[in-house]
Amino acid sequence: MKRPNRIGYGWDSHEFKSGIPLKIGGITINHSKGLGGHSDGDVLLHAITDALLGAVAAPDIGSLFSPSDARWKGADSAVFLAEALIRVKAAGYAIGNVDCTLILASPKIGPHAAAIRTRVAELLQISEDCVGVKAKTPEGMATDNAAIAHVCILLISSQPKSRNKTIRGRTE
Numbered sequence: 001m002k003r004p005n006r007i008g009y010g011w012d013s014h015e016f017k018s019g020i021p022l023k024i025g026g027i028t029i030n031h032s033k034g035l036g037g038h039s040d041g042d043v044l045l046h047a048i049t050d051a052l053l054g055a056v057a058a059p060d061i062g063s064l065f066s067p068s069d070a071r072w073k074g075a076d077s078a079v080f081l082a083e084a085l086i087r088v089k090a091a092g093y094a095i096g097n098v099d100c101t102l103i104l105a106s107p108k109i110g111p112h113a114a115a116i117r118t119r120v121a122e123l124l125q126i127s128e129d130c131v132g133v134k135a136k137t138p139e140g141m142a143t144d145n146a147a148i149a150h151v152c153i154l155l156i157s158s159q160p161k162s163r164n165k166t167i168r169g170r171t172e
C-alpha cells in the first residue's frame with residue numbers, strides 16, 4: 001500500500017525596485033524595474049520552493065536560507081529550489097504537477113509564460129504539461145509596485161508506507 005500523496009502551497013511577494021534585473025520563474029525579463037530582496041528576488045521560484053518544502057513538512061525557505069546570511073545575497077533562487085527538490089525526493093515523493101498564479105500590474109507575463117513554463121519544468125525535472133503558469137493584474141488591491149506569486153503543488157508518493165514492512169515482516 002502506498003502512502004497518501006501530498007499537497008503543497010507557497011506564497012511570496014516582492015517589491016519592484018529600479019536598477020536591478022527582473023527575474024521571474026528562473027528567466028530574466030526585460031523591464032525597467034526588478035524585484036528587490038536579499039537573493040535575486042525571484043518571487044515565483046520562492047513560492048514554488050515553499051510549496052515543495054511545505055508539502056514534506058520541511059522548514060520554510062526563510063529558515064533554510066536566512067535573509068541575514070551573506071551567502072544568499074544576490075543568490076540565484078534556482079539554488080533554493082534545488083535544495084527543496086532534494087528534500088522532496090529524499091522523503092520519497094515525486095512531483096505530480098505544479099500550478100502557479102502570478103499577480104502583477106506590469107510587465108505583462110503572457111509573452112513570457114511559455115519561457116517560464118519551460119524553465120520551471122526544467123528546474124523541477126518534470127514535463128512542461130505538468131506546469132501551469134497563469135497571470136493576473138491586481139485589480140483593486142493597490143499592489144501595483146509588487147509582484148505576488150501563489151503556487152500549489154502535488155507530490156506523488158513513490159515509496160510504500162514504511163510500517164507495512166514491519167507488519168509483513170519482509171521488505172517490499
Ligand SMILES: [Zn+2]
Binds near residue numbers: 012013037041046
Ligand atoms: Zn521571496
